[in-house]
Ligand code: SF4
């Protein structure tokens with residue numbers, strides 16, 4: 001039987017927490033309708049609408065404005081009706 005290498009998890013291969021480029025929230029900007037529901041539930045106020053960009057649907061998409069303040073709680077992702085947010089957990093203690 002032929003052996004196959006496991007599929008690489010390319011979409012999840014991200015910089016580790018503590019790395020300057022680590023981002024705990026990934027936004028599918030083209031799917032965001034700028035409703036602001038995620039912003040309202042974010043306790044540390046780490047999200048905002050991007051006033052400088054308009055997506056293909058004509059909306060200002062949400063952006064993570066304070067990666068250090070984000071706790072990876074995932075409230076924003078659970079609230080989003082369009083599943084536009086992915087959350088990457090920080091290792092314990094980070
Ligand atoms: S994961 Fe939590 S803290 Fe981070 S942006 Fe979403 S709601 Fe805010």
Ligand code: SF4
Nearest residue numbers: 032033035036038080
């Ligand atoms: S809840 Fe979803 S659609 Fe609404 S602003 Fe946030 S990411 Fe965009």
